[in-house]
Amino acid sequence: MKAWLQTTLAAAGLACLLFAAAVTTAPRAQAQDLSSLTPQQIQQIQKLPRAQQEAIARQFGVNLSDIEAMMKSSSTQPAPTATTGERSSAATERETVDTRPLNELSPGELAERLAEDDKELQPFGYNLFQGEPSTFAPMANAPVPSNYLLGVGDSLRVQLYGKENRSIEAAIDNEGRIVIENLGPITVAGLRYDEAKALIQSTVRERMIGMEAAVSMGELRSMQIFVVGEAYKPGAYTVSSLTTMSQALFVSGGVSDIASLRNVQLKRNGKTVVTFDLYKLLTEGDASNDLRLQAGDVVFIPTRGDMVSIAGEVLRPAIYEMLPGETLADALSYAGGLLPTAYRKSVQLQRISDGSRRVQTIDLTRTDVTQPLQGGDAIKVLSVAEDTVDSVMLVGAAVRPGVYEWRDDLTVQDILPSVEGALLPITDLSYGIVVRRSNDRRMIKVLQFDVAAAINGVGAENLSLEPRDQVVVFSRYEAAQAEENQLSAWLKTESDRAREERERVLDVYRKQYLQKLITDDLAFDQLLEQTTPERSAELDDQLSSLFAITDEREQRAEDYYAKFSRHNLLQPILYQLRNQYSSTGTLPLVYIDGEVRYPGIYPLVADADAQQAIVAAGGLKESAYLARAEITRTVIADGEASAEYRPFNLAHVLRDELEVPLKGRDRIQILSIPQWQNTLQVRLEGEVRFPGTYTIRRGETLEGLLERAGGLTEYAFIDGAIFTRVDLRDAERRRLDELAQQLRREIASNVITDTGAQVAYSEMNQLLRDLTNIDAVGRLIIDLKSVIADGGSSLQLKDGDRLHVPTVQNTVSIIGEVQLASSYQYQPGVSLEDYIQRAGGMRQKADDERIYIVKANGRVTVPERRSWFASGSYQQIEPGDTIVVPMDTQYMNNIEVWTTATQIMYQVGVALAALSGL
DSSP states (O other): OHHHHHHHHHHHHHHHHHHHHHHTSOSSOOGGGGGGSOHHHHHHHHTSOHHHHHHHHHHTTSOHHHHHHHHHHHHHSOOOOOSEEEOOSHHHHHHTOOOOOGGGSOHHHHHHHHHHHTSOOOBTTGGGOOEEEOOOOOOOOSOOOTTOBOOBTBEEEEEEEESSOEEEEEEOOTTSEEEETTTEEEEOTTSBHHHHHHHHHHHHHHHSTTEEEEEEEOOOOEEEEEEEESBSSOEEEEEETTOBHHHHHHHTTOBOTTBOSSOEEEEETTEEEEEEOHHIIIIIOOOTTOOBOOTTOEEEEOBOOEEEEEEESBSSOEEEEEOTTOBHHHHHHHTTOBOTTEEEEEEEEEEEETTEEEEEEEOTTTSOTTOBOOTTOEEEEEEOOSSOSSEEEEEESBSSOEEEEOOTTOBHHHHOOOHHHHBOTTEEEEEEEEEEEOTTTOOEEEEEEOHHHHHTTOTTTSOBOOTTOEEEEEESOOTTOGGGOHHHHHHHHHHHHHHHHHHHHHHHHHHHHHHHHHHTTOOHHHHHHHTOHHHHHHHHHHHHHHHTHHHHHHHHHHHHHHTTOHHHHSHHHHHHHHTOOOTTSOOSEEEEEESBSSOEEEEOOTTOBHHHHHHHTTOBOTTEEEEEEEEEEEEEETTEEEEEEEEEOHHHHHTTSOOOBOOTTOEEEEEEOTTOOOOEEEEEEESBSSOEEEEEOTTOBHHHHHHHTTOBOTTBOGGGOEEEOHHHHHHHHHHHHHHHHHHHHHHHHHHHHTOSOOOOHHHHHHHHHHHHTSOOOOEEOOOHHHHHHTSTTOOBOOTTOEEEEOBOOOEEEEEESBSSOEEEEOOTTOOHHHHHHHTTOBOTTBOTTSOEEEOTTSOEEOOOGGGSSSGGGGGGOOTTOEEEEOBOTTOOOHHHHHHHHHHHHHHHHHHHHHHHTO
């Protein structure tokens, strides 16, 4: 079965291959196109059914008989095979590693890939010989050079033309001669190929009047050579007479891991004819010593000599074999030379000397690199430093950020020549900083400047720059902090609006599509066919594609605004400043909080004052109190820290009438204007004369807002008004979460103590999920009628409050354990029992003692038991009420009751029998 499956799969793969070949050729292919089929493919065609063979013949534009003839001819000829295959060694397995990109690898695969990259250097040149010898067939299809020496076993192809045409295949016999009809034997052994051609042509021209000859090489003779030493598969090989030393290495599968590539020797009659340095072939393309072999030649591969390693900033890091007397310059040449990033003044040479490892530092700009190397040397070429010297860097919301050349008179204006040409539209023109590094301890200090003033050349703001300064300009927006950023809130609002608009347009298009189907007078069956779920889904996809770019644009916008925010650009600067403690233990940081645009932590700039800190925080909000602000300062005296509060007039600071210097760890508090509140919004819906969202002031009541909205309409159902509040909804959500946590603890406790009913784990999780997924309403029960009547129950409004006044209702609903839960028209005089009977009566599991009524305004009332069947019970039912008949949680059916009673009676009988026996 397995063999049949393999054969079938192979045949299917062949058929696919043949079909691909057929569709890429001309429609009327010729019969000779079958020559492109390999013997393996022909063998697979033989295993196919005749119908498939005929299909393949039609694809090639030939008859089946042509393919059958090719099958017969191929069965009598051995299929040519390659002389070498893939070597199954550890080295080859290392080269066939996973080549997927790093972002597609799992964490484990990524770790393995990085570990492989960190392996030691590999010897140079050995990966060139990674073949696996699979046959000893000679190479007979190589072009023959003109200086090729003919010998016994070669054959020449002579084409005679003139007064008659003949083709003769003449083989060189053991006497070194070829025999041509009407010419006799001609001795050609020992002659070069071009000399033999000239001899044959001249002989034919002299002896055969009116005839000319064209001579070409026929079959080449094969010969036996030996590849010994550190070959991968040493032994005797039958090769073509054109085989060279390098080809013999390929035929034998290459060399072993300890073979020498610098001293491959050709031995003939016991003597070394030539030494072949493969490095010259690999690095220079010099194959002058790659001589052609003769029968009986021996290719000897000795063990490798001294090895040195070269790593670092070179083109070809590897381990190289060095010949005696070769120098550091030779080693660097083999490695391809130095990279432009190489640090030439400090090349490390690690050498084993006197049983210890010693390191030498070589300056390639001064030291002569002709010093010889020895085995075991390790050369490491280091790279230059990443930081640039004599330069300044521009970072942030600039058109052309990057590194700029420094000169003596360089200023901020030179780097930022204009607002339009040098800065982005989102750049904050009031705040920029220069981060300057000291040369002694790598400490930094921060200078602050006004970007617009510096561009205009104002002397105090147009700071002079020093080498390695960083000029940082910021965005006006802080989209990275969504909860504190108006821009992020705006983006979110626009995103919600876009999604709502998308759904609205999709719904309109669906309706228009269905309307078009109907107005086109299509039959009902055709309508159904064209409105299948697949068609509907296709329509949705097409319409959604019109809005798919919205989310991408939103994300790009947020990234654009947040990329150069203070939050992002100041983080590395603040991190370094936190590690720069002064002798007094203060940090070069200031804190600003309160009514500023971007409160937070900022660097303490040189000669900082309160006005600079406010500018760094984006300026004041309109709610800032200008008459008074406060600085909290930590003062250390006698080893103890205490807090000082220093108030100042913020208006004087802004008018430059007062200068308030700052120190590290100062905290600036910008106060809010008393009684300043953000605008509150309340939503009125339903049967209000002017419904909508109203902006109110703090302390305004519901009664006053209803008067502003024109009161209620004549169709308003006052008793059914629904009033919701945001903080109540949040509290309700928290209570539901607490209840879920409490249930989890109780269930876990019951499982541990093995008490109570056993609940399946899946059922418990589903119950808790249902509980936590309940939407919190946040409803506040109010008496809207009394609010409108006299205002005695007036309610102060809060932000986010919502009042919905429904239309007049004249129904009563019944839900719970009744036969048919439904709603009925309210009729005066109908009692509670009548409404229950209209719903089919109560079910068997109903709890008739716990029936309650949910009034239209949300209040819950429990009717008195004695009044259920009294004539006055109808007074408790009003329009909009909902009657709830709950389930009896302690219900037991008759079988359970009798089973329990039987057990009790049995136990009592056993006890009485025991007492009577005493």
